[in-house]
Amino acid sequence: MKVLSVASEMFPMLKTGGLADVAGALPGALAPLGVQVRTLLPGHPKVLAALDAGAKVVAEWPLWFGGPARLLAGAAAGLDLLVLDAPHLHDRAGNPYLDANGRDWPDNAQRYAALAHAAARIGWGELKTWKPDVLHVHDWQGALVPAYLHYLGNGGNGGKKQPATVLTIHNLAFQGQFNAAVWPQLGLPDEAFSMHGLEYFGDVGFLKAGIQFADAITTVSPTYAHEIRTHRDGMGMDAMLRWRQAAVSGIVNGIDTEVWNPATDALLPARYGAQDLAPRLANKREIEKRFGLTADDSSPLICMISRLTEQKGIDLVAQHIDAIVATGARLAILGSGDAGLEAALRAGAQTHPQRVALRIGYDEPLSHLLQGGSDAILVPSRFEPCGLTQLYGLRYGCVPIVARVGGLADTVIDANDAALKAGVGTGIQFADVTAEGLLEALRRAVQLFRHQPADWLRIQRNGMAADVGWRSSAAEYAALYARLVAKESHK
Numbered sequence: 001m002k003v004l005s006v007a008s009e010m011f012p013m014l015k016t017g018g019l020a021d022v023a024g025a026l027p028g029a030l031a032p033l034g035v036q037v038r039t040l041l042p043g044h045p046k047v048l049a050a051l052d053a054g055a056k057v058v059a060e061w062p063l064w065f066g067g068p069a070r071l072l073a074g075a076a077a078g079l080d081l082l083v084l085d086a087p088h089l090h091d092r093a094g095n096p097y098l099d100a101n102g103r104d105w106p107d108n109a110q111r112y113a114a115l116a117h118a119a120a121r122i123g124w125g126e127l128k129t130w131k132p133d134v135l136h137v138h139d140w141q142g143a144l145v146p147a148y149l150h151y152l153g154n155g156g157n158g159g160k161k162q163p164a165t166v167l168t169i170h171n172l173a174f175q176g177q178f179n180a181a182v183w184p185q186l187g188l189p190d191e192a193f194s195m196h197g198l199e200y201f202g203d204v205g206f207l208k209a210g211i212q213f214a215d216a217i218t219t220v221s222p223t224y225a226h227e228i229r230t231h232r233d234g235m236g237m238d239a240m241l242r243w244r245q246a247a248v249s250g251i252v253n254g255i256d257t258e259v260w261n262p263a264t265d266a267l268l269p270a271r272y273g274a275q276d277l278a279p280r281l282a283n284k285r286e287i288e289k290r291f292g293l294t295a296d297d298s299s300p301l302i303c304m305i306s307r308l309t310e311q312k313g314i315d316l317v318a319q320h321i322d323a324i325v326a327t328g329a330r331l332a333i334l335g336s337g338d339a340g341l342e343a344a345l346r347a348g349a350q351t352h353p354q355r356v357a358l359r360i361g362y363d364e365p366l367s368h369l370l371q372g373g374s375d376a377i378l379v380p381s382r383f384e385p386c387g388l389t390q391l392y393g394l395r396y397g398c399v400p401i402v403a404r405v406g407g408l409a410d411t412v413i414d415a416n417d418a419a420l421k422a423g424v425g426t427g428i429q430f431a432d433v434t435a436e437g438l439l440e441a442l443r444r445a446v447q448l449f450r451h452q453p454a455d456w457l458r459i460q461r462n463g464m465a466a467d468v469g470w471r472s473s474a475a476e477y478a479a480l481y482a483r484l485v486a487k488e489s490h491k
C-alpha cells in the first residue's frame with residue numbers, strides 16, 4: 001500500500017502545532033503495517049534546509065501558480081519526502097501561514113492550491129516509478145486535493161484510475177475560506193464554483209471542498225467526530241458533515257513514544273520511569289529556577305503548553321488568575337499567540353510573581369522540561385479535536401487536568417471516587433468550561449496532591465501505563481486505506 005500524505009507542516013522540520021506531530025509520527029507507525037508513506041510538503045526554507053544531500057529533482061514545472069516550481073524527492077530526519085520547491089510561494093522564513101505582522105499571507109489560497117494540485121499530479125502518476133494508492137490530506141491546506149482529482153481527473157490522468165482520498169480534519173476552526181477573487185487562479189473549471197463544488201457563502205471554501213469530495217473524512221478523536229456533526233460545534237460545516245455521515249469517522253491521535261520518553265529524554269535534567277518518580281523533583285526545581293518561581297513542595301506546579309487562543313480556554317485562565325492562585329495551585333505557562341491574551345496572562349504573572357510565571361514563545365525543549373517536572377498540565381479547551389499535550393502529560397506522569405471535550409474526553413479517565421476505588425483514573429476532567437468548572441477541578445487536584453499522595457501517585461502511574469502510542473490508531477488508518485482501495489478497485 002502506497003500513501004502520499006499531504007501536509008503543510010511536519011515535525012521535526014517545521015512545526016506550529018499538533019498537525020506537525022501527527023504528520024511526522026504517522027509514517028513510522030504505518031511502516032510496520034506494510035503501508036509506505038511519502039509526505040508532500042511545501043518548500044519552506046526550514047524544510048529545504050533539512051533535506052539530506054541526496055535529494056533529486058523529479059519534476060519541473062516552469063509555470064506553477066505564478067512562477068517556476070520543482071518537485072524534489074529526498075529524505076529528512078529519516079522521513080521520506082517530496083517537496084514542492086516553489087520559491088515565489090514558499091521561500092518565506094518564519095511562520096508558514098503568517099507574515100511578520102501576524103497577518104495571513106495574502107496569497108495563501110494560491111500557495112496551498114499549488115501544493116494540492118501538485119499532489120493530484122503525483123496521484124495521477126507524475127513520478128512514473130511511484131504512484132500512490134491513497135492520497136491522505138490534512139486540514140484545509142491539503143483539502144483541495146480531492147477537488148482537483150474530481151474536476152481535472154479525466155484530463156489530468158488520461159482517464160486512468162484515481163487514487164482514493166482521505167481528508168483528516170485536525171481543527172474545524174481553520175477552514176481556508178477565501179474571497180472569490182482568487183477563483184481564476186486556482187485552475188479549476190468555472191462549473192466548480194457552485195454550491196455543489198467549492199463555493200461557500202459566496203467565497204471559495206477549501207475545507208468545504210475536501211468535505212464534499214474526499215472518499216473518507218476522519219478527525220482526530222471519536223468524540224470530536226461526533227461533536228462536529230452537531231449544530232453547536234459544527235462551525236457552519238455540520239450540515240455537510242451530516243450529509244457525508246457515512247464517510248466520517250474519528251481516529252484518536254497517538255504520540256511518538258521515542259521522542260516523548262521520560263526514561264531517555266535528553267532534554268530533561270533528570271530522567272525517570274514509572275517505578276521511581278523521585279527524579280522528577282530535580283526537573284521541578286529546574287522549572288522553578290527557569291520561571292523564577294519559589295520552590296514549594298506543598299503546592300502543585302501546574303503547567304500549560306499552548307497556543308494562546310480562546311479555543312484553548314486561555315482567556316478563562318487569565319480572567320480568573322486570582323481565584324486560581326487561591327486554590328493553592330501554581331502555574332507555569334509556555335505559549336504564544338493572541339497579543340491580548342499574552343498581555344492578560346502577563347498581568348496575572350506580575351500580580352502573583354511567586355505563583356504564576358509566563359514564558360512567551362515557542363520552545364520545544366522547554367515543553368519537555370515542563371512535562372518532565374510539573375505535577376500537572378492544565379488543558380481547559382472549549383473544543384479540542386484531540387489534543388496532544390495531555391498525552392505527553394500522561395506519558396510523563398504530569399497529571400492532565402482537562403475539559404471534557406473532544407479528544408480530551410477520549411484520552412483521560414477522570415479520577416472520580418469510583419475510578420479511584422477501581423484504581424483506573426489517569427487525570428481530572430471538568431464538564432463545564434466555566435470559572436466554576438475550572439476552579440473545582442483545580443481544587444480537586446490540590447486536594448489529591450496535598451492530602452492523598454498515594455492516590456496521586458497511582459494516577460501518575462496509571463497515566464504512564466496508558467497506551468498513548470500510535471500502534472492501534474495506525475492500524476485503524478491502515479484498515480481505512482485498505483477498505484478504500486478495495487472499494488476503488490470494484491468501481
Ligand SMILES: Nc1ncnc2c1ncn2[C@@H]1O[C@H](COP(=O)(O)OP(=O)(O)O[C@H]2O[C@H](CO)[C@@H](O)[C@H](O)[C@H]2O)[C@@H](O)[C@H]1O
Pocket residue numbers: 016017018019021022170171220253305306307334335336361362363364367384385386387388389407
Ligand atoms: N509555546 C510552545 N512551545 C513549545 N511547544 C508548543 C507550544 N505551544 C504548543 N506546543 C506544542 O504544539 C503541539 C500542540 O498540539 P495540540 O494537539 O495541543 O494542539 P493544536 O491546536 O496545535 O493542534 C490541532 O491538531 C492536533 C493534531 O491532530 C490536535 O491534537 C488538536 O486537538 C488540534 O487543535 C504540542 O506538541 C505542544 O507541545
